[in-house]
Amino acid sequence: MYSDKVMDHFKNPRNVGEIENPSGVGEVGNPVCGDIMNIYLKIENNIVTDAKFRTFGCGAAIASSSMATELVKGKTLEEAWDLSNKAVAEALDGLPPVKMHCSVLAEEGIHKAINDYRKKQGLEPWVEKNPHAHEHVEGTCGL
């Protein structure tokens, strides 16, 4: 049911762990739903210079965390913000429909971490462009 890419990122997850003194942290998910993601970002000169994660969840949740942190590394803050859940899923060669919410969680985690950084910098948090994604994606837990 999972692509080879998903299995690769599940079995050899990139960027597991935490960043000391992170620029921004995003904690998303709910243990009742069966997945929690913590995303840690290091941001220097508007560039994401490092990204790490800790995830409680299924294979797709772990692979999505791994892929999303890979994809934002080296990006500008604006580019990292524009990373969509679809882009994460596509980079993994697709996710089963019921697992699409795992990629949504990764997008949310990145957004939360970026806004955490912006708040710490005294900047206005950015507004979610596609809040619909979180409600209409198949397989959300409803909490």
Place this chain on the structure above:
Amino acid sequence: MADKRIIYMDHSATTCVRKEVLEAMAPYHAERFGNPSSIYSIARESKKAVEAARGQVAKALGADPDEIYFTSGGSESDNWAIKGVALANRQKGNHIITTKIEHHAVLHTCQYLEKEGFRVTYLPVDRYGLVSPADLEKAITDTTILISVMYANNEIGTIEPIAELGAIAKKHKVPFHTDAVQAIGNIPIDVKAQDIDLLSLSAHKFYGPKGVGALYIRKGLKVHNLIHGGGQERRRRAGTENLAGIVGLGKAIELATADIEGHNQTIRALRDRLLKGIQARISDTHLNGHPEKRLPGNINISFEFIEGESLLLWLDDEGICASTGSACSSGSLEPSHVLMATGLPVEISHGSLRLTLGDANTVADVDFVLGVLPGIVAKLREMSPLYKGKKGG
């Protein structure tokens, strides 16, 4: 991959077909293929084979052969028992009693009947998954027309007090059905002594073929037909018999019930070695189901801070076949209704692992699982924000 060692510990999902069963079935595909309803000699041989299998099933249950009806499996047997009794007793009442931990073949059938105007009571269970006989007796009303309680639970392995529940049903003159799909070969069954009126079973759970099962219906009990058509199974279940499957079912149940106690001792010893080993090597676990009243091969254990599907994927990587009650593996995103009914917190139910041992498992299998499981759990916990929070860094 091809030569990778596979350790199969998912016997509650299905079992392999035993060699003796395969051999018994073999002639009934291409040589003795006659339709049991036809008149010529090869057809009569088929008919004899079906009746011999009926005798084998009857003997295993303490029933008469003419109380055994062959079906396509456990789901059909459950559907037939419940819909058949409900529809046959509509004039008497519309109340059905079952439990919260039944297989979906029972639960979804009951939910369907609710839409058709029946009223269903879903009895709760205690933290071990046991149904209380007192609760059952309290739930019975003048309009109760059927009680259905599973013999042993497929997820947590808890064995219900069927004889006690059957006696209560009998006292109140309410037909009593039990889904015994997981029980055959693990628990000695005597439908007369245990006051069982209907019993469902499925061959592939006890080393028989898939796609064949049976329903025991006590003589004289009013049950509507589910499958209408030809006059097979004494006009109660239409459709040309699954000849080879029925022969396989007969052989499989004969072998599975020949020495239940001996089989249980072997499996239980392996199971206990595995369970104790897991509990000794891994912290923060929670055994689901009853400590003693459980199927001999069943382990259902939750590992806190991790999620079951990840665990299964890693176990599969090691060649170990198991299952979980986590929502994330089911496609439905709802955690196991059985674990929920026992009151287990949802987040802990996500980390449940079911290992069900069977005849082919060895001490070496158990020790192999004990060798790799702690490392997998540790790896996933290391990645889990819950574990980190709990351990304070």
